Each structure stands twice: as C-alpha cells, then as structure tokens.
Amino acid sequence: MNESQEILSKRSLLIIGVMSLLLFVIGTILLILDYNKALYIENSTVQLIFEIITFTGESLFLILVFAIFSFIYDKRFAVSFFLMYGISGICNSMLKEIIKEPRPLTNITKADERGYSEVGYGFPSGHAQVGASIWGLTAYQFKDKARPNLIPVVFSIFIILVALSRVIIGVHSLKQIIWGLLIGIIILIAFLYMEPIISEKFNLLSLPMKLILAILLSVLLYVIGTLLFPEFAGYGENIYAIAGGSLLGLSVGSLLEREYVKYEPSELNSKQKVINLIIGITLLLIFLIFIYGLITGLDILLFIQNAILTLIITLLIPFIFTKINRS
Structure with missing residues (x-):
C-alpha cells in the first residue's frame, strides 16, 4: 500500500468512526433525556419501510451478498466479508448470553396486527453491531475506487439506517443499538489490523x-x-x-x-x-x-x-x- 492509499484508508476509517461516534453521543444525550423509546413508530407504512431496511441485516440477505461478491466481484474479499459477519455475529451472541438484557416492551408478539417481533436477548443489537462491522469493511474495501470520500459516508448512512430501523420497528432500545454500533466498529478496526498478520502466517x-x-x-x-x-x-x-x-x-x-x-x-x-x-x-x-x-x-x-x-x-x-x- 502506497502513502496516498494509506491516507485514504485512514480517512475512510475516520469517516466511519466519526459518524458512529456522533450517533453514540446523540444517542447518549437522548438516553439522558429519557427518549429511549421515542423513535418507536406504530404507523404501518413507516413500519413496512423500516422492516424492509432491517431485512438487509438478516442472514439470508447477507448470504446472498456474500454469494454475489464471490461470483462476480472478488472471492478473496467475499471470504473476508463472511468471516467478518461470523466473527461479529458470534461475539454478539456471546455478549447477549452473558448480559441477558431483554428486548424492550415494544417488541410485541407477531399475533398482534401491528408491529414486528424478535426472539432472543436484546443487548447489544446484532443488526447494529454486525452492520457496522460488515458494511464498514465493505466501505474500506472500496476506499480506492472513484470518490473515496463519498463511499464511506454512504455506507455509514446505511449502517445508521439499519440500526435505527431496529428501534423504529420496536425490537431494540436506543441503548442497545448504540452499543451495538460501538462494539461493531471496535471489531472492524481489530479485524482490519489483525487479518493481514494472521493471513500472512496462515499462507505459509x-x-x-x-x-x-x-x-x-x-x-x-x-x-x-x-x-x-x-x-x-x-x-x-x-x-x-x-x-x-x-x-x-x-x-x-x-x-x-x-x-x-x-x-x-x-x-x-x-x-x-x-x-x-x-x-x-x-x-x-x-x-x-x-x-x-x-x-x-x-x-x-x-x-x-x-x-x-x-x-x-x-x-x-x-x-x-x-x-x-x-x-
């Protein structure tokens, strides 16, 4: 990696990190002001829109993305994408089982005529954490393409939309998605630094x-x-x-x-x-x-x-x- 590419890499990570930190700060302020459930919206149209957005964090969608990367883009990046998905997902599951924090009361049953329901513990949000990890990695992968500053911003907005969708449809609290984003970014940065080192030794x-x-x-x-x-x-x-x-x-x-x-x-x-x-x-x-x-x-x-x-x-x-x- 030459000097200009290294600068772009750091800039990409910085943009993703700053936007996530900004959401973390805003979310913390909203928590202090007791707005933890304020983003939950019962409107059926809004629910439908954000259920579609939240689907982009489901395993079936991510498997299809992994397959598309493998088939027509770059099989090596596809492997990294799926590894990142697995690592972040496993860490999330372990944290949920250790902390055992329930989902909010807005996580109503599917039998209800409105709303969306999820099983399992709520903290931290898996969609927020895994989304920050895998889409952050994807933004980093495309850092050297056209408009390198725009791509991290677009993916950061997408990460935030997926995270917010979990609050809007009622399956997570604001606190749960904020910590999910923060942990996801930490895992992403650790992966970006450790993966080349481990791969080099593994390839020997x-x-x-x-x-x-x-x-x-x-x-x-x-x-x-x-x-x-x-x-x-x-x-x-x-x-x-x-x-x-x-x-x-x-x-x-x-x-x-x-x-x-x-x-x-x-x-x-x-x-x-x-x-x-x-x-x-x-x-x-x-x-x-x-x-x-x-x-x-x-x-x-x-x-x-x-x-x-x-x-x-x-x-x-x-x-x-x-x-x-x-x-």
Missing part, C-alpha cells in the same frame, strides 16, 4: 495443514460454543452449530477452490458476469430450498447444513462457472 502453511486447521477450528467453535453458551442467546437454535458449519464449508471450499478450480471473477467481461450471476443465484436458491428443506433436526445436522451451503458457494458453483465460461 501447506494445504494439508491449512485444511486440518480449518476443520479443527470449525469443530472447536461448534463444540466449545455449545458447551459454554447452551442457551444460544435465547434464539432457540444452536448458533454455534451454524457458525461452525459455515466456517468449515467456507474455509475448506475456498482453500480447495484456490488450489484446484482457480475461478477469477475479475477476469470476466460484463456479459459473463451477468450470466454467472443469474446462474449462480438460481443454483444457490435451489440448493437453499433443498438443504433447508431436507436437512433439519439435530444440532449436528444444522452444522452439516451450513457447511454444505458455504461449500456450494465457495467451491461447487465456481467450478460450474469455469466449465460454462470455458465453453
């Missing part, structure tokens, strides 16, 4: 050692997470089985793909990217219906289910692309 290992380490870490995440946090943050399903399985498929799939398949979306022309995107998303949706429809039940099946999903995105579909693009 042989492929068999990389695969063994990937499998070991995935299984340990599943087993240790399940033993230490058996309530799963109140979500009702084993999130550590989901995370461990996802990590297994992601790591094994990307390692094998880089070694044997070598799909490079950056080498495609616009027409090929459009074709690959349509085919890739169609295949992914078919696989999703199959995987989530047939592989259900025990925690170990949840682990296998998510391992297959990320393996399909990182290895199987890129392999299909190489055959299509070659022909």
Whole structure:
C-alpha cells in the first residue's frame, strides 16, 4: 500500500468512526433525556419501510451478498466479508448470553396486527453491531475506487439506517443499538489490523495443514460454543452449530477452490458476469430450498447444513462457472 492509499484508508476509517461516534453521543444525550423509546413508530407504512431496511441485516440477505461478491466481484474479499459477519455475529451472541438484557416492551408478539417481533436477548443489537462491522469493511474495501470520500459516508448512512430501523420497528432500545454500533466498529478496526498478520502466517502453511486447521477450528467453535453458551442467546437454535458449519464449508471450499478450480471473477467481461450471476443465484436458491428443506433436526445436522451451503458457494458453483465460461 502506497502513502496516498494509506491516507485514504485512514480517512475512510475516520469517516466511519466519526459518524458512529456522533450517533453514540446523540444517542447518549437522548438516553439522558429519557427518549429511549421515542423513535418507536406504530404507523404501518413507516413500519413496512423500516422492516424492509432491517431485512438487509438478516442472514439470508447477507448470504446472498456474500454469494454475489464471490461470483462476480472478488472471492478473496467475499471470504473476508463472511468471516467478518461470523466473527461479529458470534461475539454478539456471546455478549447477549452473558448480559441477558431483554428486548424492550415494544417488541410485541407477531399475533398482534401491528408491529414486528424478535426472539432472543436484546443487548447489544446484532443488526447494529454486525452492520457496522460488515458494511464498514465493505466501505474500506472500496476506499480506492472513484470518490473515496463519498463511499464511506454512504455506507455509514446505511449502517445508521439499519440500526435505527431496529428501534423504529420496536425490537431494540436506543441503548442497545448504540452499543451495538460501538462494539461493531471496535471489531472492524481489530479485524482490519489483525487479518493481514494472521493471513500472512496462515499462507505459509501447506494445504494439508491449512485444511486440518480449518476443520479443527470449525469443530472447536461448534463444540466449545455449545458447551459454554447452551442457551444460544435465547434464539432457540444452536448458533454455534451454524457458525461452525459455515466456517468449515467456507474455509475448506475456498482453500480447495484456490488450489484446484482457480475461478477469477475479475477476469470476466460484463456479459459473463451477468450470466454467472443469474446462474449462480438460481443454483444457490435451489440448493437453499433443498438443504433447508431436507436437512433439519439435530444440532449436528444444522452444522452439516451450513457447511454444505458455504461449500456450494465457495467451491461447487465456481467450478460450474469455469466449465460454462470455458465453453
């Protein structure tokens, strides 16, 4: 990274950090003035709009974004994006189970004719925390593109909108999203500094050692997470089985793909990217219906289910692309 790029990198982080800090200060003032529930809006139209915005923080949407990055943009960044999603999500779940703070009273039941409901503990907000981490990382990735100052601002606004949507639809308090944003930014900065160091050391290992380490870490995440946090943050399903399985498929799939398949979306022309995107998303949706429809039940099946999903995105579909693009 040259000097000008380094300045842009620091500037991107500074913009994201300042906007998050500004929201934190404003939110703290509102808390002191006892406006914690003031942003909750019962209007059905407003609720609908912000339910759509809040969907951009759901796992299905983020999996689709991860797949799009993998298929037509940059498979290496896609892996970083999903790792950031997993790391921030796991940290959030652990914090929720340790703190055990309930959601606000505005988190009403789905049986009610108005409103939106979520299960699990409320502090800190997962959508706010994960959003700050992954969209902050995405803003950082695009820092060297056209208008480098504008991109961090746009993503910062998006992060704030997703966070505020959680208060407006009533599933979080203002305090919960403020701390979610702050923790998400801390995780983002730690990831940006640590990831290059860890990747450099990891890349020195042989492929068999990389695969063994990937499998070991995935299984340990599943087993240790399940033993230490058996309530799963109140979500009702084993999130550590989901995370461990996802990590297994992601790591094994990307390692094998880089070694044997070598799909490079950056080498495609616009027409090929459009074709690959349509085919890739169609295949992914078919696989999703199959995987989530047939592989259900025990925690170990949840682990296998998510391992297959990320393996399909990182290895199987890129392999299909190489055959299509070659022909």
